[in-house]
Amino acid sequence: MADGKNQAAPINGGTLLSDLKSLFSLFRTKGTVNFAYGFMSAFILFTVFLAFNASPNPTASPWFSSIFTSSSTSITGSTTNISSSTAPPVPSNTSSSLRSQISNIFSHPLPNSTSTQSATNVTRSENTTLQEPNLRKEPTNAKKHTQTSNLHDKVEAFNPNQTTEAPKALVAAANKTENSASKIVPESGKNVTAKGDKRIAEKGSNLTSSLVKKRGNETSNSDVKQGIEELVKGLVNCDVFDGNWVRDDSYPLYKPGSCALIDEQFNCFLNGRPDKGYQHLKWKPKDCTLPRLNGGHLLELLRGKRLAFVGDSLNRNMWESLVCILRNSVKDQSKVYEASGRHHFRSEASYSFVFKDYNCTIEFFVSPFLVQEWEVREKNGSKKETLRLDMIERSSANYKNADIIIFNTGHWWTHDKTSKGKDYYQEGSHVYGELDVQEAFRKALTTWGRWVDAHINSSRTLVFFRGYSASHFSGGQWNSGGQCDHETEPIRNKTYLSEYPPKMRVLDKVLKGMKTRVSYLNITRLTDYRKDGHPSIYRKQHYTEEERKSPLTFQDCSHWCLPGVPDAWNELLYAELLIKQYQNRRQPKIP
Secondary structure: OHHHHOOOOOHHHOOHHHHHHHHHHHHHOHHHHHHHHHHHHHHHHHHHHHHHOOOOOHHHOHHHHHOOOOEEEEOOOOOOEEEEOOOOOOOOOOOHHHHHHHHHHOOOOOOOOOOOOOOOOOOOOOOOOOOOOOOOOOOOOOOOOOOOOOHHHHHHOOOOOOOOOOOHHHHHHHOOOOOOOOOOOOOOOOOOOHHHHHHHHHHHHHHHOOOOOEEOOEEOHHHHHHHHHHHHHHHOOOOOOOEEEEEOOOOOOOOOOOOOOOOHHHOOOOOOOOOOHHHOEEEEEOOOOOOOOOHHHHHHHOOOOEEEEEEOHHHHHHHHHHHHHHHOOOOOHHHEEEOOOOOOOOOOOEEEEEEHHHOEEEEEEEOOOOEEEEEEEOOOOOEEEEEEEEEEOOOHHHHOOOOEEEEOOOHHHHOHHHHHOEOOEEEOOEEOOEOOHHHHHHHHHHHHHHHHHHHOOOOOOEEEEEOOOOOOOEOOOOOOOOEOOOOOOOOOOHHHOOOOOHHHHHHHHHHHOOOOOEEEEOOHHHHHOOOOOOOEOOOOOOOOHHHHHOHHHHOEOOOOOOOOHHHHHHHHHHHHHHHHHHHHHHOOOOO
């Protein structure tokens, strides 16, 4: 047929379809299939090997950097970046060693991304596993961890190789005074220059040696003790009574009006004194720095002990100051109370404030002369008041076993009866018709000194004597119209200070002749500066009709407003106690 002649001739004598089937049958042979599968398996394994055994230079395979990448993250504190992603699924048939390596790499979650750069570099530790970053960005609603006050540690958390400006929060905190340790929270996304690092770290070193370091809002006792010891070393050979008053707005040590224990006579704030500058002055010795009185630390020093003030109303001034300072440092103030339940402190012979949580007491014994007030019967049968210069006062048996005793006397020796010395001073049965007040004062202090040597165990009791506190009556004495209500600034020029009181020179000689070591709190000069610190007309809220007619007649220019000058006396007492503790620790132990 003509149509059959025009068809193409079959290959190998067969049809075209049969020939194609024969050709493709070559690929179905067993050997060929095994070869293809083997080639594909080798390719997959080689790819995985490259993925998880990258060369030390990751940039040699740039294509791999985007396999698991979802976003890039900068890790603060390192010099390179790392991509932030979740771990890819690990096939079930992967070898155990490969599964372990994948698990190690993604075992630590990474912080949220704060960088816009693509991540191409990875920093590895020696065992090739990534370390958890030491700084994380917390959610704003997360509970904040307690912040350390060590500014140097905070600075080290920043990358020293980055070059943007230092956070303002860090710089401001580093410029604060040593008494104002602060929490530092770095601002997100800001870094520190190398120059800024050095400057802030230096200031941070000063902050870390400050007296009180804080953890959040609480004081660390161990840090307080360490900081205090550094200050105490500088106090040992320093005359803490030679200095001047400086403005310090972190004072007073307790908020005005916050202590209900202050007697009305000393509570100038509640009595309406309008100026407040007298509250913000701190005593600063010339050659050292007084540690700020830390009430909690002082209570620890006094745990299980008795501290007794013995003397006149100026010692009551100091006693009330200390009670208020310590009470304000106690969390539960209901556990601070006067042992007999008293709330006024001018009518009884003795008082004792109990600090229950510390098992300690702060006591006051009224004894304006330290020797015994007496009376004798005259020939006509009447009684006459005298002062027994040869007898210690009656309450001495109640405080002789206290752990710390602070004595004082002085102001009552300026009153008419004592200063004139006529028919008043007595020794034995003899009443002097007239005796110079300086000699009488010497006899009284000698009696006191002998009693201390004979009755106080100096191995367990510390004895202090607080010196004379200066008065500032102008235009008359306390009972003749003397005034000080116009004084709002301390004396600045030494030439206006009074001479060292002759009675305190007598005290110096008596102390030198005693066997018992008595620490002399010589506050005479530092009080002489403070003509601004007295209650003056602000000694009470309500005046009698007679007082309203002539209020200037009744000014108080002897005692001191609280908060005020007596707080500094207690800071000096605190410093002396710290010095003694420091010296006792350094004494060699006797085998």
